[in-house]
Amino acid sequence: MLDEAPLGSDPTLTAVLRELRRPVKPPSQAAERAMNILMLERRRRYWWPLAAAAALTAVWLAFRRPDATRPVRFALRAPASAQVTLTGDFNDWNAHQLPLHSRAGEWTVTLRLRPGRYRYAFVVDGARWVADPRGATAPDDDFGTPTSVITVGR
Amino acid sequence: MLGTATARLLAAQEPRLLARLPAGLATATQRLIDSAASEGLPVEPLIQKALEGESKGADSARIVRAVQALLERLRVARRSLGGATEPELVAAAAALRAGASPATLGALRALRPNQTLVVPLSVLADIIAAGMPPERAWNSVREMASTGAGDAAFLALRDRLTNAPSTSELLPPPARRPPSDAPPASRPDRP
Amino acid sequence: MTATDAELVARARGGDLAGYAELVARHRSSLERYAYHLLGSREDAEDALQETLLRGYRALGRCEQPDRVRAWLLQILINRCRTRLSRHDPFIRDAAGDLAVEHAVVPDQSDGAAWREEIQRALATLPPEQREAFLLKHVEELTYEEIAALTEVSVPALKMRVSRACERLRQLLEDVYHAG
Numbered sequence: 127m128l129d130e131a132p133l134g135s136d137p138t139l140t141a142v143l144r145e146l147r148r149p150v151k152p153p154s155q156a157a158e159r160a161m162n163i164l165m166l167e168r169r170r171r172y173w174w175p176l177a178a179a180a181a182l183t184a185v186w187l188a189f190r191r192p193d194a195t196r197p198v199r200f201a202l203r204a205p206a207s208a209q210v211t212l213t214g215d216f217n218d219w220n221a222h223q224l225p226l227h228s229r230a231g232e233w234t235v236t237l238r239l240r241p242g243r244y245r246y247a248f249v250v251d252g253a254r255w256v257a258d259p260r261g262a263t264a265p266d267d268d269f270g271t272p273t274s275v276i277t278v279g280r
Numbered sequence: 281m282l283g284t285a286t287a288r289l290l291a292a293q294e295p296r297l298l299a300r301l302p303a304g305l306a307t308a309t310q311r312l313i314d315s316a317a318s319e320g321l322p323v324e325p326l327i328q329k330a331l332e333g334e335s336k337g338a339d340s341a342r343i344v345r346a347v348q349a350l351l352e353r354l355r356v357a358r359r360s361l362g363g364a365t366e367p368e369l370v371a372a373a374a375a376l377r378a379g380a381s382p383a384t385l386g387a388l389r390a391l392r393p394n395q396t397l398v399v400p401l402s403v404l405a406d407i408i409a410a411g412m413p414p415e416r417a418w419n420s421v422r423e424m425a426s427t428g429a430g431d432a433a434f435l436a437l438r439d440r441l442t443n444a445p446s447t448s449e450l451l452p453p454p455a456r457r458p459p460s461d462a463p464p465a466s467r468p469d470r471p
Numbered sequence: 472m473t474a475t476d477a478e479l480v481a482r483a484r485g486g487d488l489a490g491y492a493e494l495v496a497r498h499r500s501s502l503e504r505y506a507y508h509l510l511g512s513r514e515d516a517e518d519a520l521q522e523t524l525l526r527g528y529r530a531l532g533r534c535e536q537p538d539r540v541r542a543w544l545l546q547i548l549i550n551r552c553r554t555r556l557s558r559h560d561p562f563i564r565d566a567a568g569d570l571a572v573e574h575a576v577v578p579d580q581s582d583g584a585a586w587r588e589e590i591q592r593a594l595a596t597l598p599p600e601q602r603e604a605f606l607l608k609h610v611e612e613l614t615y616e617e618i619a620a621l622t623e624v625s626v627p628a629l630k631m632r633v634s635r636a637c638e639r640l641r642q643l644l645e646d647v648y649h650a651g
Contacts, residue, residue, distance in 0.1 A: 156521040
């Protein structure tokens with residue numbers, strides 16, 4: 127069986143494992159946050175029953191990654207359409223990969239995006255590119271197609 | 281039409297380009313990406329631009345021009361901002377494209393040296409794109425930046441200015457005068 | 472002389488948080504690596520790791536083999552990750568309707584980022600149980616017996632999952648690897 131043969135004999139898998147065994151960069155703040163919570167919990171037992179909540183929040187805010195993703199909701203009102211997808215800088219402009227879900231003609235999807243500026247559009251019924259009527263128009267479309275832009279802050 | 285093996289040799293580095301672009305275009309784009317990488321500029325925005333063009337069915341020449349133009353804007357942005365993160369460079373490139381001047385970018389950095397400029401730059405681009413003249417747009421953003429406003433305030437400014445019935449009806453904020461200026465009686469009328 | 476894991480566990484059980492912190496420092500990297508490759512999202516991996524480290528401390532009294540505390544923490548992490556995976560189904564809409572159903576992350580720019588991304592995509596196509604077995608066997612380099620103890624899956628079943636995972640990853644990544 128493949129798993130028992132030395133994987134070193136397969137160059138692809140060797141390269142894959144070399145990559146997978148590397149530590150994640152940059153390292154996360156999860157350990158620091160956990161230790162801070164534990165320290166505050168200990169103190170709270172003896173010292174600050176009410177202030178602990180505030181302190182905990184402060185520690186959390188201090189350790190929150192500045193580039194953490196934010197949930198961003200995209201919506202399009204298209205009651206007559208059978209399918210709506212979202213395409214943009216965040217998914218390699220793949221026109222068919224990110225479907226929106228319809229409830230009573232209102233199509234929505236929520237993405238998690240890091241702070242930044244993203245250009246995007248909706249693709250309706252597989253063929254028609256539509257800008258976001260509720261969004262800002264992108265001033266920098268180079269291809270003559272309706273495009274919108276969204277800015278995600280911290 | 282090039283064979284698969286040859287195509288692989290030509291566009292060896294970015295699998296997404298190879299997968300989606302014709303071989304000649306993949307090569308040309310890869311060269312631009314390699315230039316960017318060697319200059320320490322971000323390559324992902326360039327890749328996204330090429331994929332955008334492919335997705336929209338644009339012809340190869342147009343895609344290459346668009347990627348080249350973006351690369352040039354990223355260069356100018358980086359020169360003007362000094363060091364910058366990738367999202368800042370993307371937003372700055374958008375501001376330049378909309379019509380902001382490179383000097384504006386440097387001035388914004390000087391006003392907000394310790395905070396990311398992504399949102400102010402993005403807002404500047406949007407306000408100009410909505411029809412406000414670049415100088416006036418810059419005045420609004422600069423005013424906000426010098427008060428130390430946060431991201432939410434900039435986005436609110438953008439919403440106010442781009443949803444206005446006509447941006448030409450909005451007066452620019454009055455220019456600040458130093459206290460040692462002429463006494464009130466002789467102050468000229470404001471527009 | 473550096474303390475052994477068992478010594479650190481003993482200190483931590485006695486209320487010495489610094490002892491636990493040292494344990495955490497030793498093992499965080501491999502734990503984070505496992506969670507990230509299994510869940511495919513930095514944020515989810517961080518949350519799972521944080522939960523694991525908190526639970527780990529609070530339940531340290533129940534760790535029966537202090538010299539194998541890494542495996543013990545890993546078991547907690549495996550369960551946290553399984554819980555997350557069972558919750559996250561992109562095709563289920565919940566009552567709120569605002570559940571984030573996709574993770575679209577702007578990739579980083581460092582060398583080899585594209586290759587790493589291809590690997591993550593390929594991993595994401597594996598069924599979670601194959602991914603779990605593959606990562607524990609070949610990335611965390613546990614024996615089948617150890618994995619069976621942590622996951623409560625039989626050794627033959629694990630071998631089958633790992634074998635299928637290897638085959639699929641090779642199929643998906645061979646072309647990319649040779650093009651690079």
